[in-house]
Amino acid sequence: MLSWIDQIIFMLYFVLVGGYGYYIYKKKSSSGSLSHDFFLAEGSLAWWAIGASIIASNISAEQFIGMSGSGFAVGIAIASYEWMAAVGLIIVAYFFLPIYLKNKIYTMPEFLRKRFDARVSMIMAVFWVLVYVFVNLSSILYLGALAIHAIVDIPFIWCVWVLAVLAAVIALGGMKVIGYTDVIQVVLLIIGGLTTTYVAVSLVADSEGLQGWWQGLSVLRDEVPSHFHMFIEKGQLIKPDGGDAYMDLPGWSVIIGGMWIMNLSYWGCNQYITQRALGAKDLKTAQQGMLFAAFLKLLIPLIVVLPGIAAFYLYQNGTGVFAHGMLDSGVVKPDKAYPLLLSILPTGFKGMAFAALTAAIVASLAGKVNSIATIVSLDIYKHIKNDQVSEETLVKLGKYAIVISLFIGAALAPLLSNLDQGFQFIQEFTGFITPGVLAIFLMGILTNWTTANAALAGAVSTFFYSLVFKNFWLNELPFMNRILVVFIFTVLTMIFVSFIDRKRARNSGIVLKKEMFLVSDSFKIISLLIIGIVTALYIVLW
Numbered sequence: 001m002l003s004w005i006d007q008i009i010f011m012l013y014f015v016l017v018g019g020y021g022y023y024i025y026k027k028k029s030s031s032g033s034l035s036h037d038f039f040l041a042e043g044s045l046a047w048w049a050i051g052a053s054i055i056a057s058n059i060s061a062e063q064f065i066g067m068s069g070s071g072f073a074v075g076i077a078i079a080s081y082e083w084m085a086a087v088g089l090i091i092v093a094y095f096f097l098p099i100y101l102k103n104k105i106y107t108m109p110e111f112l113r114k115r116f117d118a119r120v121s122m123i124m125a126v127f128w129v130l131v132y133v134f135v136n137l138s139s140i141l142y143l144g145a146l147a148i149h150a151i152v153d154i155p156f157i158w159c160v161w162v163l164a165v166l167a168a169v170i171a172l173g174g175m176k177v178i179g180y181t182d183v184i185q186v187v188l189l190i191i192g193g194l195t196t197t198y199v200a201v202s203l204v205a206d207s208e209g210l211q212g213w214w215q216g217l218s219v220l221r222d223e224v225p226s227h228f229h230m231f232i233e234k235g236q237l238i239k240p241d242g243g244d245a246y247m248d249l250p251g252w253s254v255i256i257g258g259m260w261i262m263n264l265s266y267w268g269c270n271q272y273i274t275q276r277a278l279g280a281k282d283l284k285t286a287q288q289g290m291l292f293a294a295f296l297k298l299l300i301p302l303i304v305v306l307p308g309i310a311a312f313y314l315y316q317n318g319t320g321v322f323a324h325g326m327l328d329s330g331v332v333k334p335d336k337a338y339p340l341l342l343s344i345l346p347t348g349f350k351g352m353a354f355a356a357l358t359a360a361i362v363a364s365l366a367g368k369v370n371s372i373a374t375i376v377s378l379d380i381y382k383h384i385k386n387d388q389v390s391e392e393t394l395v396k397l398g399k400y401a402i403v404i405s406l407f408i409g410a411a412l413a414p415l416l417s418n419l420d421q422g423f424q425f426i427q428e429f430t431g432f433i434t435p436g437v438l439a440i441f442l443m444g445i446l447t448n449w450t451t452a453n454a455a456l457a458g459a460v461s462t463f464f465y466s467l468v469f470k471n472f473w474l475n476e477l478p479f480m481n482r483i484l485v486v487f488i489f490t491v492l493t494m495i496f497v498s499f500i501d502r503k504r505a506r507n508s509g510i511v512l513k514k515e516m517f518l519v520s521d522s523f524k525i526i527s528l529l530i531i532g533i534v535t536a537l538y539i540v541l542w
Helices: 004-027 034-039 047-058 061-102 108-115 118-152 156-171 175-207 213-223 258-268 271-277 283-297 300-304 306-316 334-343 349-384 391-416 422-430 434-446 452-471 479-500 521-540
Strands: none
Touching: 004 156, 004 175, 004 349, 034 349, 034 391, 047 175, 047 271, 047 283, 047 349, 061 118, 061 258, 061 271, 061 283, 061 300, 061 306, 061 334, 061 349, 061 521, 108 118, 108 271, 108 349, 108 434, 118 156, 118 271, 118 334, 118 349, 118 391, 118 434, 118 452, 156 175, 156 349, 156 391, 175 213, 175 300, 175 306, 175 334, 175 349, 213 306, 258 271, 258 434, 258 479, 271 283, 271 349, 283 521, 300 306, 306 334, 334 349, 349 391, 434 452, 434 479, 452 479
């Protein structure tokens, strides 16, 4: 349970975020139409708010709990999702954002409608909403409630519903409230997360009779060297459940293969993420926000992966609660690593870490349901009604969508209790559609001959290929390699359908000009710096 000091620290979090959110709600003037102001905060987000909101929306229980669990199971290699994302954000800022902003595109289904037709847009809009609600919301609520339950010993189901209610309160204030309160959430996330890492690594040092977090790092490097390799070969590392870590992170595919399919699809073709940048007043501001998010991405493994590695050492060493706390019916559960760390934090530190975790969960949930509401109102309902709908109705429908989606996610969350590694579950499940999403967007951008029927074929075939390859053919292939194969097959399918359907191709509604992709010298310098840091990390930890 939290001490009175920890409770005060945690309550200060609520007062700070709630008060600032109310201030933003009252003081920020409308920047456009009522619906765009609520869903997109069009033109009102500064670069630092965009970058912070991208990270706050991305980092949630699936990282704190799920990625720490993967750190426990496979080590620092799981940090590839974060460090490669930093490079991916640069690519999105340079290539995707100019296309979206110069063509006045504010939602991902809107791009598909302009480039292809209403059928493609509607199918993908419904598809995205279903994935966001039934996979993302439910898993974030499950993992978040799991951690909070371990800290404060409140019944798990209560934790689920409290998180859902808190997210609803923030999300109902609109995108501007979400964007600017996310700045506070990220500050708390980083401070609280680094505090937990400091305590975890210091505990490693204490277990060896040493002092200082730097001594703890040395112990980890010496005692669990298997967990400090970015490049995993087949058979090199066996997870606690007996599985080969190579199946999760298959060597070169992390650097030049399937990781890029997942990376570019998530950061460049995902309403949940791009919606933040599309709220910028201009392209330069949006790109600066993306670069800020890329820089913050470099820090995330220190917050979510390193504690998992420390927990693995403490478990192997039979230290304290980790000796038996990692077990469930005699089976090691990696996703218990972070909750156990939080449960043993000293007074004061626990309240800060608890606030950071809650901030991450609530911010991610609020951002997710705002994206759901945006797609439901602007891309589904508005076009079913042929644009004959009032701004007030769209906003009201969006608020209903927020409440209903959170209710469904909370109701489904307890059903995920059999998960082993939550982060890997999310990645593999979303991997069923990721190749198709990226294929449709890239073919739509890079060619003018890809038809709407080809885009539909891509959307259907990518799921079919994923299902067949996973269950009948290539089922022994790591899922990241399978994603690459599915992407290639989907692109070939789209090319084939476009060829036999070429008479139906229409002029693309997307404007592409060379001058759209010009960037400032500062953008180039910061980008090269981030890429250099990522390269150095891979060289040192190879």
